[in-house]
Each structure stands twice: as structure tokens, then as C-alpha cells.
Amino acid sequence: MTKNEAFLHLGDALPTDIARRRDMGDLEGAVRLIDQRLSGGKQPLLAPRLEAERVRLERLGHDYPFTRAEAVGQIRAEWPEFTEEQFDALVDGGRIDWRMLGGEMHIHERFLESLRIYPREAPGLRPERADHTERDAMLARMEREGSLTARITLRASIRALVPVEGRAVQAWLPIPAACPQQSGIQILDATPGGVPAPEDAPQRTIWWDTRGVSEFTVTYRYLHRAEYVNPLALPLEPVQPAFDLEEQPPHILFTPYLRALAARLTAGLTSPAERAKAIYDYVTGQVDYRYQPAYLQLDCIADQCAKTLRGDCGVFALLFITLCRIAGIPARWQSGLSVRPDGAGPHDWAMFYLAPHGWLWADCSFGSSARRSGEDARRAHYFGSLDPWRMVANSAFQAPLTPPMTGWRQDPYDNQVGELMVDGRGLDSTQRDWSQEVLELELL
Incomplete structure (x- = not known):
């Protein structure tokens, strides 16, 4: 077992004394208790979970560097009349991501970029500029x-x-x-x-x-x-394959909430293409984009995305994959880069399988972006099809490198x-x- 396999255990509950200190922002106290348990060697089965949590706690401050006062100050630098009450409203509305550190609220490093996506809610900030021509x-x-x-x-x-x-x-x-x-x-x-x-x-x-x-x-x-494909126009086999339908802890889990959600979204739909489309419409129509911390800081990603209705490209993809698998549609991960004439950047999306055609794609992040800007044709395109502006490096989530990295990976x-x-x-x-x-x- 390499160190990084410890993150497979994030679904295991922490001891309550450690969890309480972490949740109240007493990270030093939580680390101290983790080290005490690890040094005792009495609970070897718990060690991977404790080691993974220790790494998370050590890195948490990098993802949430700003105090509330510093975050308000950054907003007021562009929007001088911005009030504390407006800040609270953005936090309550899920537009600003935060954690407790040292007993006080700390704000995600890219919170301003998240706010720029929603100019109606943050009208005093310089809006995100996106030319899709x-x-x-x-x-x-x-x-x-x-x-x-x-x-x-x-x-x-x-x-x-x-x-x-x-x-x-x-x-x-x-x-x-x-x-x-x-x-x-x-x-x-x-x-x-x-x-x-x-x-x-x-x-x-x-x-x-x-x-x-x-x-x-x-x-x-x-x-x-x-290749451009409309999944709803494909002739499908009456019996679909049964691969890529399993859970993959800790993030692709068939929780009671996700099972109920998948059942509601696909009720009465007999075609797997229609079921996949209903799931895509839900994810792109209901989940809003918000920049995320390092994924190792997130718990049960698909379930939490469905409950908070917030995520980024990989979070969108994991929710789509999980709901598809629950609905009996083979689905898997794919990621690498989104490549544009003016640059490239990390990006994640999903694949789903319809026999006899084979693998198709769903980019729920790009679909959600199209929904925000009222471009339904672009949103429809990314159900079944992608675009040639990509580089695929990864076909699996939480897979080892070659050779496996023995130290803690950044991701x-x-x-x-x-x-x-x-x-x-x-x-x-x-x-x-x-x-x-x-x-x-x-x-x-």
C-alpha cells in the first residue's frame, strides 16, 4: 500500500474528539490527537484514515488563506459600498466557500473568481469575461x-x-x-x-x-x-452492458440521498439515453459552478455536490457518473486539459456507455456554463459530444502514477x-x- 491509498479511507468516520476539534477550527489540537493515536500503534486499521486527515489539516490553510475581514476588504477594493450584510448573504447563498481555522472563518483562495461568475449577486465586482465566439x-x-x-x-x-x-x-x-x-x-x-x-x-x-x-x-x-452524436437519436440494444456500474469509495458512493435522487430523476424513463439525459439536465440545470479547494479536502464528493448544488468540473463529473451508475448506465471518468488557441488548463468530464454505439461523453461543467449564459444549443452539444480542444491524460479517478509515487501527492x-x-x-x-x-x- 502506498501512502496515497490512505485517501481511499476518507469515508471512514474520524474519532469524535478529532472531528470536533477539526470542525471548530482547532487544527493544531486535531493534529496533536492524531499524532497521539498514531504513535500508540493500538489501532492500525484506523491509521490510514488518520494519516490522510493529517495531510488534509496541514494543507487546509493554503486553500482558505483569507480571514473574513480580508475577504471583505478585497471585495470593497472594487465595490466600496459593499456591506457586511451582503457578505453574509453571499455566504448563506453558497457563493462564498469557507472553513473554520483557528476558531474563525477563513475564505477560499479563489472566492473572488467564483463571485465574478454571478454578476447579478455581486454587481459591484468586475464580471467574468468569456467570449465563446x-x-x-x-x-x-x-x-x-x-x-x-x-x-x-x-x-x-x-x-x-x-x-x-x-x-x-x-x-x-x-x-x-x-x-x-x-x-x-x-x-x-x-x-x-x-x-x-x-x-x-x-x-x-x-x-x-x-x-x-x-x-x-x-x-x-x-x-x-x-465526433458529434445525439444520444437520443441512437438505436439502442434492449439489454445494456453491466460494467462500470460499481461504487468507488470514498467519492462514488450510492448514498440513500443519491439513490432517491436518481430514482426521482429517471422515473418512468425506460431508455438509458433518456435516463442519462435526465441526469445531465439535472446536473447542468441545478448545480452552479464554484471554485473548489484541493479535492483531498472534500468529503463524499458526489453526495455533497447533490446536496450543496455547488461544484467545479470534476465535482460535476463525479455526480453525473454516480447518478448514471445508480441508474444502470455505465459511466467513467476522463480528464486532462481543455485546450484553447490562447492557452490550456486542467479540466475533467465524464463518459457514459450506450450499446451498441459505445462510449459517449458528458461535460456537465461546460453545460452548466452554457445554461448560465442562456446558450441552450451549446449546453445540448455537451451531452453526448465534446470538442477537439482537449488533451486526455487520465481515464480513471484516484489511479496510481507510473511508477506509483511513494510520497504524498499534491492531488x-x-x-x-x-x-x-x-x-x-x-x-x-x-x-x-x-x-x-x-x-x-x-x-x-
């Missing part, structure tokens, strides 16, 4: 032609911000994986010594094991083909920007830097 033209061409292929060249890098001279360094950077959408994968250039994982690795990377090197870079090219669930380890210790987000540069994006 080029994307809409690309999607229209894809629908018109039936499919669209992009040739994409990317350069990715990761750099240690801590001294590494004379020290053992290992690095992993995501690279394109073999999947239904991608072909012609080429590694054009890389820091010497890099070892690519097999093309079908569930979280594909190029890996280095060296000494004293602080920065690692890889340049790759691939073809990404996106034990997904791998979109890479991991670094120095002298056997995984580097946190504050100890490393990463970049992704689009060198070529050509539609063929």
Missing part, C-alpha cells in the same frame, strides 16, 4: 461535418521552488494517453531521462528519476478527434499538472510551479 463557430462546424479533428502541440513543465542541489528528485508530467479520441501521439522533446508510461496507463505521465534537477519539461503532439485523485518529489517527500502547491503552453492548435 470562436468556440461556438468550432462547435457549429463539428455538428455540421459530423466530426472534427485538431492537431495540437503542447509544452508542459514543472519546477521545484525548494533547493534540490545534491538531492534525489522525481517528477511526473501528464502526457496524452491512448483513448477513443486521440491518435498520432508523439513526444517531440523532453528533459533528458524521461520515461513515458504505457499509452494505456490510467493516469499517463512521463517520469524522471534524477538528482539536483529542479525543472522538467515535455513537448508533445497528438491528434484529437471529436491523489487526478493528475493534470504533474507531481514532484524531493528526497522522498511530495511537494505541496506552494513548493512548486507549473505551466502549459499551446504551441499549435490547428483544425484539420
